[in-house]
Amino acid sequence: MPQTRLSRTHQDRTGLTRSIALAVIALCCGLVLIADPEGVQPWATSIAQAGEAQDVAIHNYRFTPGMLIVSVGTTVTWTNRDFDVHTVVADDTPPTFKSAGLDTDDSFSFTFHKAGTYSYHCSVHPHMTGKIVVR
Numbered sequence: 001m002p003q004t005r006l007s008r009t010h011q012d013r014t015g016l017t018r019s020i021a022l023a024v025i026a027l028c029c030g031l032v033l034i035a036d037p038e039g040v041q042p043w044a045t046s047i048a049q050a051g052e053a054q055d056v057a058i059h060n061y062r063f064t065p066g067m068l069i070v071s072v073g074t075t076v077t078w079t080n081r082d083f084d085v086h087t088v089v090a091d092d093t094p095p096t097f098k099s100a101g102l103d104t105d106d107s108f109s110f111t112f113h114k115a116g117t118y119s120y121h122c123s124v125h126p127h128m129t130g131k132i133v134v135r
Ligand SMILES: [Cu+2]
Pocket: 061, 085, 086, 087, 122, 123, 124, 125, 128
């Protein structure tokens, strides 16, 4: 019956397409895991050139880039692009840097004079976290 054969072929092709799609998804997930040893997405990391000023956007309740690698002496400026108030506060005690509440388009800058890893967060939304690595 030609009708039956036609639908059988269609079904096989759909199954194959699904297998390929699953393989591609698995491959992508594998690559992300390999390229992501610190739990930060590679596309969320930015590496600065020496002495450059660097910007971190606060947008959609997120610091972007979430991880920024800079050299000693770099000034980092955070700018709030949300309509909600955010802060930028280092995780250490007392905090190495601490902004006031930032309204929309307000900025906060800090110059990193010492090498190290500086984790920080927004005190209003503690789930908002970021990291500056100073080399
Ligand atoms: Cu916030």
